[in-house]
Amino acid sequence: MEKNQIVEVEIVDLSHEGQGIAKVDGRVFFVDNALPGEVIRMRVLKVNKKIGYGKVEDWLQVSPHRNQETNLTYLRTGIADLGHLNYGQQLLFKQGQVKQNLKKIAGLDHVAVAPTLAADSPLAYRNKAAVPVRRVQGQLESGFFRKNSHDLISIEDFYIQEKEIDALILATRNLLRRLDLKPYDEKEGTGLIRNILVRRAHYTGQMMLVLVTTRPKVFRIEVLIEQLTKEFPNLVSILQNINDQKINAILGKEFRLLYGKETIVDQMLGNEFEISAQSFYQVNTPMAEKLYQVAMDMAQLKADDIAIDAYSGIGTIGLSLAKQVEHVYGVEVIPKAVEDSQKNAQRNHIDNVTYVCDQAETAMQNWVEQGIQPTVIFVDPPRKGLTPSFIESSAQVQPDRIVYISCNSATMARDVKHYEELGYKLKEVQPVDLFPMTHHVECVSLLVKA
Ligand code: SAH
Ligand code: NI
Numbered sequence: 068m069e070k071n072q073i074v075e076v077e078i079v080d081l082s083h084e085g086q087g088i089a090k091v092d093g094r095v096f097f098v099d100n101a102l103p104g105e106v107i108r109m110r111v112l113k114v115n116k117k118i119g120y121g122k123v124e125d126w127l128q129v130s131p132h133r134n135q136e137t138n139l140t141y142l143r144t145g146i147a148d149l150g151h152l153n154y155g156q157q158l159l160f161k162q163g164q165v166k167q168n169l170k171k172i173a174g175l176d177h178v179a180v181a182p183t184l185a186a187d188s189p190l191a192y193r194n195k196a197a198v199p200v201r202r203v204q205g206q207l208e209s210g211f212f213r214k215n216s217h218d219l220i221s222i223e224d225f226y227i228q229e230k231e232i233d234a235l236i237l238a239t240r241n242l243l244r245r246l247d248l249k250p251y252d253e254k255e256g257t258g259l260i261r262n263i264l265v266r267r268a269h270y271t272g273q274m275m276l277v278l279v280t281t282r283p284k285v286f287r288i289e290v291l292i293e294q295l296t297k298e299f300p301n302l303v304s305i306l307q308n309i310n311d312q313k314i315n316a317i318l319g320k321e322f323r324l325l326y327g328k329e330t331i332v333d334q335m336l337g338n339e340f341e342i343s344a345q346s347f348y349q350v351n352t353p354m355a356e357k358l359y360q361v362a363m364d365m366a367q368l369k370a371d372d373i374a375i376d377a378y379s380g381i382g383t384i385g386l387s388l389a390k391q392v393e394h395v396y397g398v399e400v401i402p403k404a405v406e407d408s409q410k411n412a413q414r415n416h417i418d419n420v421t422y423v424c425d426q427a428e429t430a431m432q433n434w435v436e437q438g439i440q441p442t443v444i445f446v447d448p449p450r451k452g453l454t455p456s457f458i459e460s461s462a463q464v465q466p467d468r469i470v471y472i473s474c475n476s477a478t479m480a481r482d483v484k485h486y487e488e489l490g491y492k493l494k495e496v497q498p499v500d501l502f503p504m505t506h507h508v509e510c511v512s513l514l515v516k517a
Contacts, residue, residue, distance in 0.1 A: 068092055072111045073124055078103050081160060083477075085148045085506040089121065096121045099214075100143060100151055102130040132156040138226060139504065145211035145220060147227055147504035158183040158500060161508040165476040165498050172480035173487070180496045180510075184357060189503035192351045193228040194269050194333075197317055198236055200243070200250045200260045207250045209240045209263060217253060227504050231301070232265045235274060238298055239263050242291045251281060253313075259285065261310060262317050266342065267301075268333030269352035275304040275331045277344050279318065281311050292326045303327045306344055318345075330407070336360070336387045338415045346404035347380040351501040355383070358499045358509060362470050363388050365495055365513040366443050375434070375444040375466075377427045377457070382408030382420070384445055384472070389417045396439060397422040398430035428457040435460050443468045452478025455485065462489040469514040476510055483512060492517045 068074075068091070076089040078101045087101025089109065098121045101107055106128035109121040132153050134140065139150035149157050166180045186192060198209045201219040208221035225233050243250075243260055251258040264277035276295065278285070285291075285307070296302050305326035310319030322344060330341040333348075336356050342348045349355035362384065368374070372392040376385030379397035381404050389395050389412075397420060399405045405424040412420045423430055427448070434441070444466045446453060452475060461469065469491060473479035476498075483493050491514040498510040 068094065068111060068114050068119065070111055070113065074109055074111070075127065076107060076109050076121075078105045078107065081152075083164065083506065085143075085152070085160075091119075093117075094119050098123060100140070102133055102152060104128070104130045104132070138224070142211075142226055142504070144213050146225065148214070148506050150226075150504045154185070154189050154503065157189075157503065158185055160506075161498050161500060164506075164508055165496060165510050168476040168480040169483070169493075169496070172477060173484035173493075175480075175483065175487070175493055178493045178496055180498065183498040183500050183508075184354075184361070186351065186354050186500045186503045189500075190226055191229055192354070192503060193225075193232070194352055195266045195348070195350045196225065196228050196232050196236060196264065198263045198265075200240070200263060202250045202252065202258075207240065207244050207248070207260070209236055229267055229269070231272070231274065231299075232267050235265050235267075235276065235295070235299055235302065236263055238295060239276065239278075239291070242294055246287050246290060248285065256313055264308075264317070264344070266331060266344070266348070268331045268342070270334040271332055272301045273304075273331040273333070274299060274302045275306070275342075275344060276302060277306045277308050277318075277322075278325075279308045279310050281309070283307075283309055283323070288325065296326060304329060304331055304344075308344070335383055338386050338411070338417075340381055340383060340386075340411050341407050341414065342381055343403040343407050345401055346407050347401070349383070349501060354499060354501045358472065358501060358511065359384055359387050361497050361499060362445060362472055362511045363391070365497070365511060366445070366468050366470050368392055368443065372442045373440060375431075375441045375461075376447075377431065377445065377461075378447045378449070379408055379422060380404050380447075382411045382422060384447060385420055385422070386411055386415060386417055388445075389420050392443075393419065395420040396430075396434060396441070398425050398427050400424065400426055428454050428460065431457055431460040435464055440464060441466045443470065445470045445472065447472040448478075450475040450478065453482045458482060458485045458489070462486060462491065465516060467516050471512040471514065472509070473512070474507065474509050476508055479510065479512060483514065486514050490517050491515065 078087040080088040087098040210221040251261040262279035376397035385395040
């Protein structure tokens with residue numbers, strides 16, 4: 068096997084990231100835009116001893132599950148890596164991923180993984196966008212980076228974002244052009260405008276715009292503000308973020324308020340939530356409500372429960388369930404998010420909650436030392452999952468139930484295994500589709516004391 072060779076192969080599986088998998092010559096090949104069941108002529112792009120990468124030259128047999136909508140296939144190269152697979156199959160893929168991880172990583176296959184809860188609308192669902200701004204063929208453009216690259220593909224319709232967000236991005240782009248503001252140039256380290264960030268509160272429609280720039284001074288920024296707020300009455304917050312570093316991280320440390328408020332307000336499960344630019348907020352609001360509902364139902368909450376909301380963000384989980392329990396203790400590491408959660412408690416007249424700013428593992432240990440006896444623990448960690456020390460101190464207080472909300476079923480499986488070793492049993496697993504058209508899977512698991 069060598070580079071540029073062309074071989075006929077059958078695709079037998081999909082990788083975690085949605086690439087087609089073919090097995091040739093004892094090697095596993097990863098092929099973009101190829102689906103299980105498809106027979107292709109594959110050009111070899113790269114090979115080493117065990118794995119290789121290939122590209123579709125042409126299809127000899129096309130999967131009946133292929134989504135033929137060209138635009139979604141196109142988005143596959145950037146923001147929607149499963150756009151070329153039809154929606155029903157995406158849901159099966161996600162259920163399969165969770166099953167596979169539990170079996171391979173945790174050695175667990177006695178618990179049935181429920182069918183993925185489908186999204187009501189698999190398009191135009193994202194309430195947030197972070198769009199790079201670059202110069203393409205002499206013109207300022209916004210769009211997305213092609214996978215594994217920093218090549219900007221300019222687009223105006225993002226398909227998976229709420230339409231009002233696309234409209235605000237487009238209007239901002241046009242004004243940036245008109246004001247002749249210079250887009251950032253990564254190679255040269257020159258230029259001014261790096262990114263446009265938009266957040267839209269799904270139920271109230273309030274919007275926040277963050278302009279990420281390399282320097283504080285933006286000539287005639289007041290024109291941009293005046294025009295945009297005139298055109299978009301729901302645009303209630305405009306911020307500037309300054310990022311002068313040659314790094315991939317979108318945001319720098321410094322925020323400046325340019326117009327209106329520092330937060331927007333949305334609703335979830337009957338409560339109102341203030342959201343700061345720095346705070347985490349699930350990108351699919353209606354499906355996040357379903358996710359939280361699944362988590363609360365699994366927990367079978369009781370009036371005398373003491374609950375922990377670990378990795379609490381702006382308090383969405385703890386505040387949604389506070390009325391059903393005696394007390395909620397929450398912990399979150401981002402100071403702004405903790406402030407939001409405290410304000411959100413007041414805003415909704417919820418007074419049986421205590422939110423602290425700390426590392427979850429430290430807070431967990433402190434609660435143990437203070438003699439707090441949680442009966443139910445909710446965890447919702449980032450992709451890397453929990454730390455062994457968090458798992459140990461949370462198991463030490465012996466809650467009856469642990470509800471694990473995860474955006475990465477591989478680390479969830481690892482952590483579930485650890486909890487099983489400490490005397491907990493996995494009882495239920497429910498994937499929920501918060502991210503249609505992408506390979507990302509959210510799921511909720513219930514562990515109970517054995
Ligand atoms: N439960 C919230 C947030 C979930 S996202 C919601 O549903 O909206 C995970 C959160 O964990 C983020 O807000 C992140 O800032 C926070 N986080 C990351 N590492 C942490 C740590 N070590 N301790 C506490 N919080 C952490
Ligand atoms: Ni992934």
